[in-house]
Structures are given as C-alpha cells and as structure tokens.
Amino acid sequence: MDETTCSSHTCSRELPVYCSDTAPCLVDTIVKGKTRKKNKKGKKRQSAACQMKTDSECTLVTAEQLSPSQHLPEHLEKSSAGSKNKKKSQKTRIILPATSQASSAHREEPSGSQKASAQSACDQSTQTESPQLQSFQTLSTQTPPIQGIHSPPTESKSTQTKHSSFPLQQAYWGRSFTDQSTDEQETQSSSRNSHLTVLSWNIDCLDSENISHRVKGLLSQFGKYRADVVLLQELVPGCLTILQNIMKDYQVLQGSEDGYFTAILLRKDRVQLLQSNIVKYPTTEMGRNLLIAHVSFLGHPLCIMTSHLESCKSNSQERLNQLRRVWKWIKEAPEDHTVIFGGDTNLRDWEVKKLGGLPDGIFDVWEMLGEPEESKYTWDTSINDNKEIPHSIRLRFDRLFLRAAAEGAQLRPESMTLIGLEKLKCDYFISDHWGILCTFKFEASEEQRVND
Numbered sequence: 001m002d003e004t005t006c007s008s009h010t011c012s013r014e015l016p017v018y019c020s021d022t023a024p025c026l027v028d029t030i031v032k033g034k035t036r037k038k039n040k041k042g043k044k045r046q047s048a049a050c051q052m053k054t055d056s057e058c059t060l061v062t063a064e065q066l067s068p069s070q071h072l073p074e075h076l077e078k079s080s081a082g083s084k085n086k087k088k089s090q091k092t093r094i095i096l097p098a099t100s101q102a103s104s105a106h107r108e109e110p111s112g113s114q115k116a117s118a119q120s121a122c123d124q125s126t127q128t129e130s131p132q133l134q135s136f137q138t139l140s141t142q143t144p145p146i147q148g149i150h151s152p153p154t155e156s157k158s159t160q161t162k163h164s165s166f167p168l169q170q171a172y173w174g175r176s177f178t179d180q181s182t183d184e185q186e187t188q189s190s191s192r193n194s195h196l197t198v199l200s201w202n203i204d205c206l207d208s209e210n211i212s213h214r215v216k217g218l219l220s221q222f223g224k225y226r227a228d229v230v231l232l233q234e235l236v237p238g239c240l241t242i243l244q245n246i247m248k249d250y251q252v253l254q255g256s257e258d259g260y261f262t263a264i265l266l267r268k269d270r271v272q273l274l275q276s277n278i279v280k281y282p283t284t285e286m287g288r289n290l291l292i293a294h295v296s297f298l299g300h301p302l303c304i305m306t307s308h309l310e311s312c313k314s315n316s317q318e319r320l321n322q323l324r325r326v327w328k329w330i331k332e333a334p335e336d337h338t339v340i341f342g343g344d345t346n347l348r349d350w351e352v353k354k355l356g357g358l359p360d361g362i363f364d365v366w367e368m369l370g371e372p373e374e375s376k377y378t379w380d381t382s383i384n385d386n387k388e389i390p391h392s393i394r395l396r397f398d399r400l401f402l403r404a405a406a407e408g409a410q411l412r413p414e415s416m417t418l419i420g421l422e423k424l425k426c427d428y429f430i431s432d433h434w435g436i437l438c439t440f441k442f443e444a445s446e447e448q449r450v451n452d
Contacts, residue, residue, distance in 0.1 A: 172219040172246050194441055196297055196411065199227035200306065200342030200398055201420070201435035205239040206260050207386070213426040215239065219246060221419055221430065225437055228297065230265035231306035231342040234431075255291040255306075262306050262343065264293050272296045279329060281322050286310055290326060294337070300409060300442060303333040305341040312346075319346055320355060326401075327359050335406035340440075342400040344433065349396070358401070365400040365413045365438060375416045378434045383421075386432040398436050409442040 203218055205211070219242075222230065230250070235243075240263065244252055247265065253276050255262035266273055272295060279290040293304045307326060310319040326341060333339045358364060366375065382392035404410050418434040 168216060168219055168242065168246050171216040172223040174220065174223050193298070195414070196229070196440040196442070197225065197227040198229045198231070198340060198342060198400070198438045198440065199225060199435055200231040200400060202233040202308070202344040202398060202431060202433040203239070204234050204386070204431040204433065205236045206234055207432070210424070210426040210428045213424050214428060214430050215242060217424045217430040221435065222247065225419070226267065227437065228267045228270045229304055229340070231304070232263045232265070233306070233308040233344040234260050235263050236260050253291065253293055255289055256287065259287055262291050262308055264291055264304055264306055266293065266295060270297065279325070281325065283318060283321060284310060285318070288322060290329060292329065301334070301337045301405070303337040303339040305329065305339065306343040307341075308344045309346050316351060320351055323347070323355070327362060330362055330401060330403050331359060333403070336408065338405045338411045339403040340400065342436065344397055345399050346397050347399065361403055363402050365402050366396070366416060368402065368413050369416050372416065375418050375436070378418065378436060379432065380434070384429050384432055384434070386429050398433060400436060400438055408445060410445050411440045412443055413438055414441050415439045
C-alpha cells in the first residue's frame, strides 16, 4: 500500500498531515538518489497572508482577508495551511501513526485504546506536515518584508500602490503586446481567431510555502498563454483578489466565497458570458460543487464547467457520485452548445471503469488526442517535490471532458500541454499539480461541408 497524503484538505475538511493505508511505525526512505529530512526546528515558515500582501499592496488586502483560515469552518481553523520545510539531508525519516481513521486523514492524539485496524489513506498531496504549525495569521506577523516590494514611507499612498503592484503586473503582462511587431500581432490574431484555448489548473493556494513567488509564477504563466478560458481549483479569497486586480482583461466567476473553491476566468475580448450557476453536491463533506458558465465564443455557444471532486482514496464512492452528477449536467446541457468540463477530478482509471466507462457522447480529451504520454500525469511526485511524499506517485487527477454540439460547427482538440513544469527561484514549483493547456479548433460539420 502506498503511504501518501491528502490534497488541499482531508476527508474531514481539515488541513492534513501524513496518513497511511497500512500501520507502519517508522519509514526510512531514499528518494531517487537524494533525500530530505524534515526539520521542525528549521527556518520559520512564511505565510501566504504576509507574502501575498507585500507582493500586491495594490489590492489593499488585509492579512485577515488573505488568510484561508478566516474563511474556513471552525474545525478547519485549528490546522495550518503550511507545507514542508525544504531542507535537504541524506535520509527522509517519517514517523507515521499506527492507525488512521478513514473519515479523517490528519494525525490525532494517541487514544486510550488501540484502533482495531488502520483505515484507507488519502493518496494526494498535503498542505501541512505537522499539527503544531502555526496558523496563517500568526505566521504573518513573523514574515520579514520582501525586498523590492515595499515603497518608501515618504511617498504618497497612490505612489506606493503603483510601485508595490509593479512586480505582479510585470509578471503578468511581461512584454507588452503593443511592443510586438505588426507581423507578430497579425500572426497571433489570425491564429487565435480559429482556436479556443482552455487552461485547467489546481493552483494549490492553500499551501502557504513561498506563496508570493508562486503567485508571481502563476501570473507569469497566465500572461504567457493568455488562454480564452481558465479553470482553477484550490483558490482562496486572497489569491482571488490578486487575480481580479491584476488580470483586468478577464471576467472572474467564483464557485464560493469561503474556504477554498473553484473559479472560471473568461477572456473579455474573446468570450462573452451569457449566464452562470452553481450546482451543489448534496452529500459532499468538503464543500465541493460544480461551477457552470454558458458563454459565446466568437459566435459559438459553449457550456464551460469546472469542479474539484472529493479527495482522498477512501472517499471514492462520494467522488463517483459527484462524477455521475457532472456527466448528467454535461448530457443535459443545451444541444446546440459544445460542453467542456475541466478540473481536478481526483479520479483513478479503475474508478471510471467501475462506472462502466464514459457515457455515450462524452469524451476524454486526452484520449481523443491519442493518450500522449508526455501529458498524462498531472500529479507526479517523481518530479514535483512541493509535497514531501517519500515515494513516487504518478496519477492523472486533472482531466478534460468534451461533448460536441448536436449541430453546427464541431469543436476538435488539437493539442494538450502540461505547464508549470519549471521550478521557480525559490526551489518550488507553482503548484503540486501541473496545469493542462488545451487547444481546440472549430471545424465545419459534415452537413455544412456537404452544403458548401
């Protein structure tokens, strides 16, 4: 059995630590020739609240607003959203609890009696490695200023705002479109007119480690690709505010206002919002839902959906219940709409097979493209070490589904690329998930070709 961890939450919606399918007491592991040792007495962790605040004073966000703990349920506030200390050593020595309950993957205090058996573990990434970690709010008071972000105190507030917002704006905009040559602009415009680009990404904003660097990196990726539709999971209010203040060229729809949630970003000059709605999953224990947007893309009606399905291996049945609802909403969308769903599904291939495979008319975009190996694993601890998982796990958690319109132009996938594969200067990746960037093209239907 894999000894691994939960993702942005646990089965009980608490910020997790290590949990296990088995009940080992001590594990010594060497990971791919280099190993790490957790050092609880190492450097102080920098909080998401303080780092993002200093990186984006233009947003006028307080530490309380940035702190996910201010928006999470009461029992979630007891845990930190911190991650790991990235200190390297010769061995990784992880002490795992003798037992863990399926309903909660966090480490618990020893009880008076031994549990009868160990429960199933969660096999995703973790946002905490110790229940002793302080909260975002407490840590924010200990975070030193980020050099180059703060403006001199003698300047006016408006000048300070302009200066402090510059690093994030520069990360997003990079080389201005107006600085490009006329030929470059014409080439990009003609190419984009016939293509739809969709980016789906679990951006792991619950993890506070090096969050300011990671948010800059995230904005840089958004600015580089300028996708028509962006589907995000594990967004928190503070990060959302930054995106809204920097990415003025996008319309932002959010799946919730509390805790962590999903969002759909629509590029204003290319996509027109018609209506949106949120579908709640009635039996979720993690506050999950389905966010839907009906839009028009260059005259083509689209139905865009995103969701973050229930996490953890032990929650397979609830996850499949949610997947059935997603498929139901995809099938019941207006027939003249092309439907695109993208998100962190937390699915294992055997779970889809358990449901009898995909329903008729719904297709997995990765499979439509011939199952390219280079874009298969979106959660890959053999490369991505943002979470200190002591062994390699490679899973295709993030997926895109497509349902074609019954008539009119047909949307076909042309490519799928994983992004966020480069480490930042802080020695972290932007997220523990890779982003999925897909390019689609509208083609005339057979009926249209015959008539033409």
